[in-house]
Structures are given as C-alpha cells and as structure tokens.
Amino acid sequence: MKQVKTALLSYGMSGKIFHAPFLTLHPGFILMGAWERSKDLIRQDYPDVKRYTSLEEVLADDVDLVVVNTPVDTHYEYAKKVLEAGKHALVEKAFTTTAAEAEELDRLAKEKGVKLTVYQNRRWDSDFKTVKKIADSGVLGEIVEAEIRFDRYNPNLSPKAWKEGENFGAGILKDLGPHIIDQALTLFGYPDAVFADIRTEREGSKVDDNINLYLYYPGLRVRLHSGFFNREQLPGFVLQGRKGSFFKDRADIQEDVLKTGAKPNLDNWGAEPEEKSGVLHTEIDGEVVRKTIPTEKGNYYGIFDGVYKAITEDAAEPVTAQDGVNIMKIIDAAIASSEQKKVIDL
Template identity: 40%
Template structure:
C-alpha cells in the first residue's frame, strides 16, 4: 500500500513540484545523433552555448571526431547503445532524412525528449505517429527550423506587424545558389528524402506557414536540371493564402544575384538581397556568442520603398540560439514550443502536395 501511495503521489506531481525537480537537475543532458557538417558546425556549438543544456554524448558510427572539440563527451556507436546507457535526456537527431523517423521513434519510446533536424520525417503520416507517441508520454518533440530566426525573416515579421506595407498581396522567397557540379552527399543521391525541396524547400515553406498559416492551395514545378542529377535541384512553389500569393523558389544554377525576399503591399514594397550572416559564421567556426552575433552590416540591409520615399531598412538580429533556449524552457515546463510538431506536419503535407501538383500539373486544394 505504501508503494502504491508513493506512485500515486508521483503521478500527480503538481507544476511547482515539476519546476523544483528540474531546478535540482541542473543542465539538461543532451546527445547528438550524427556528427556530420551540420551537427559539428551548427548544432554542437548552439547546444554548448545554451546555458541550460550540456552536450554529454555523441553518436558516431566509426570516428571520434567530436572529441577534438569536446573531449569530455562520451562516444557511442549507435543510438541503441546511447539509449541503453541512459546517458542523455534530450536526443538531437542530425542524420540523413531516411533515418529520422525510426530514430526519433526509438528515442521517444525510450522516454527521451527529441529534436529532429528538418523536415522531421519524409512522410507526414510518420510525423503524426511521432506526435502521438510524444503526447502520450508527455515528452518534448520539436524540429530544428533555425531559419525562423534569420535576420531577414524577422525583419519581415516586424514590417508586417507594423503595417508598413499596408495590405500585403505578394510574398516572394528565393534560396538560390550556383552549384553546377553534383555533390557527393546523400542529398544528391537516389535515397528517400533527397533533393532540394526537402532541403531548402522545407525552410521556405516553414517561413511562409509561420507568417500566414495554412494555404488554400498549392501549385508546384519541381525539376532535375543539372546533367546527371538524380535528385530534384529546382522548385517553384506557389501557395495561396486568401488574397496573398506566396512564391517560393530555389535553384542551384542561379549565378546572377536574385532577391532573397520581395514583399509587395498597397503602401509599398520591401526587397532584400543576400543570406543571413549566421550560416557563414558557423562555417567559419565562430561560436554563436557576443554582442555582435547575428548582426548584419548596414550595406547589406534591405530596401523599403513607400509611395513617396525609399530607404534602407535595418535588418533585425538573426539568432538561432533562441531555438535551443526554447527547447530547454519547454522541457523544464517554463514555455511552450516555438516550433511545435503540428507546424512541421503542415510543412510536410505541403511538400507532399507540391510533388503531387508537379506530377498532375494542377493546383492541389489544401486548406482544411
């Protein structure tokens, strides 16, 4: 009877008790599953500078590369071994897309909080299954949609919130590069979840959903344009949100400068060139720290063109650090998730509708 009473008390622990528990726990033990370029240069630094997280383990199948920068971490050869050792409370999955579902499911079923690199899974039905498991177990499940915290999209959020352009009718988002040669990585190989639509398209679609919600319909053209390409390397996706047309496009054969964003409204327009400064800084090995992190030089700011005046418009600070701070806060019951799994499911459903639209050559009704 005494055991049953103790169990009952634990099951009905109130919110204050939960907060006290997490305060006593200290930093949240965090493990990276995968230590490729993105894991090494972006996820690991962001985790290590987050005051509430501690990188304690990395899953590397063959190497121990992570120990060069983080000698204190434990290396595991498989996710199974990591979970069996109960070495972490938060599992961050940064492996190729085809492994996301099985690995996230395994971690959730082991009672671990999970962050999965975008787009979370390949199919929306898989993401829905993960959502159900997380909800049943009371676990945090989120998707690394870091480009919600690009400086340019944060600037557009500010412009829209202040109504500077009046009623917006057109939103255009580009992610163009010039990479005519085929790369030797999984995204350009004949594997599930490959291609530019699941990669860059996920970011652009997520930003549009963040701004405008669920679209009314989807129309898309998705191509393999480079000689010998087996994965899609171009997309042009149109989403309609009431009277707002959103055009999302990306190419790896765009050498000429193209605007990153173009927003048109009844009172004026906003145009922005160039990528957020954070990715370049991560690739250079810079830690996401200091007062100048994520700040863009004035010469790169976008332009605001109103009826009687034009001006450069200061770009907001880009700050990917906010993502992991929010994850830590959600685990400790302080805040709700900034990137909930429901929105990731919507993004996947739009990607699925985009491929169907290209296949059938027509608009796909979407809004439910």
C-alpha cells in the same frame, strides 16, 4: 539551473556547426556526446564528451534530449525510437519524408508526454527576422503578393550519397524547401491550396534540384523558389502590399561565420553588413518614402533557448511538431501537384 543532458545522433557539419556550439553556449544544456559510426570527431572539439557507437547506447544513457540530425530518410525511424524511450527530441529538417510519418511522431510525443521540436533554425536568421518585423508592422498595408527564395550557384553534384541518391529524403524540396515553406507559413499561416513545378536541371542528377511552389491564400499569392543555377541572385524576400514594397537579400552570416570555427555569443553575434539592409518603399502618414531598414540580429541561440524552456518550464516548443506536420503536408501536396500538373487543395 536545471541541466538538460543532450546527445547528437551525428557529428558531421550539422552537429559541428549548427548544434554543438549553441548547446555548449547555453548554460542549461550539457553536451553528453554524439553517435559516430566509425570516427571520433566530437572529442577533438569537446574532449570530455562521449562517442556513442550505436543508437541503443545513446538511449541507454542518462540523456534527456536527443538531436536527430541524421539524413532525412532516417528521421522517422530514429525519432520514433527516441520518443519511445521517453526522451525529448529535436529533429532536423525535413522533419520526415511524409506528412503521415510526421503526424505519427506528433501523436507519439503527446502519448509519451515528451517534447518534440523541429529544427527550423532559419526563423532566427537576421534577414527573416527583419522581414517578419516589417510584415507584422502593417507598414505595407495588406500584403497581396510575396516571394521567398533560397538560391545557390552550384552545378556540381554533392559527394554525399544521401543527398544525391534515390531515397525518399533526397532532393532540394526536402533540403532547402522546408526553410522557405516554414518561413512562408510563419508569415502568412497555412494556405488553401498549392501548385508546384519540380524539376531536375543538373547533368547526371537523380534528384529534384529546382522547385517553384505557389501557395494560395484569399487575396494573397506566395511564390517559393530554390535552385542551383543562380550565379546572380535575386532578393531572397519580396513583399508587395497595397501601400508599398519591401525587398531584402538573403544575407544572414551565421552559417559562414560558424564554418570558420568562430563560437557564437549573446552580444555581437549575427549582425549583417550594413550594405545588405532591406529597402522599404511605401506610404507613411500620407507621404511616400523610400529608405533602407536596419537588419535585425540573427542568433540560433533562440531555438535552443526555446527548447530548453519547453523541457524545463513546459512551455510550447519554439517550432512545434504540428508546424512540422504542416510543412510536410505542403511538401506532399507539392509532389502531387507537380506529378499531376494541377493545383492541389489542402
């Protein structure tokens, strides 16, 4: 099996929780190390890897793939250097800070003949996989209305300056927003227009922390919401079709389990509690039924396996750069819509 030598550009929560465990689980990857500016945390977990002290040191090494998992406002600069060095790149969300930056990275990757993937891992959540299975099955008939939420209750400001500072990558629209936008585009495709209301609700906050987006499709409206004042949370997914409805809590367990230090596997990983099953209420063969739907297993291994096949078999990336461009176009349009208080045609 061909080995893809991989380096991380940081080893905070993202590197420790979302990337390193799956890179070391997949037999096709070799974790080479991480760029750490002052600490040497990665070698506490993986003693045989390297601690890089600069991006230049990473790019000078015999590395095939670089994971750009640094703050959002650095993604464009770092990913561009990675691509110019002829390395493949896996870039965390938000892909960039603007659609123009995303389009430039897409162009550069094609020019260099390397693979560029956006890390939209929530496509591999158990809840979303279940929702997509129901939507694709046609059991609801034509879907006329949908809502996707990613809510939390956390009125406190983050101690991480890059999350709360006045920079182009900060704010909930570019933090949780890319997840729900990508899930909407995966289900329904690219919309015709966007309307958005972007607000700041937490005391002392300098960034947006409550978003409502409406995506307009022929015969379909999709509402996206994310905020920090949701102690009692509504269903994460609501699909309303001409024949019936499907409701599903956002209940994927992978992040919480990974935070305990547990390592992922390919057997019993990502199974939600049975009580979090979605509810289907629809008409099947002329009979109205209301029942719970078993949840699909989630596993972020899928995105890494897709990246591996893209690099070694020239398959399409599991989340393409064009997917990332489309998400950033929605974000750009949402900002313009909220500022101008009008619907923005795409």
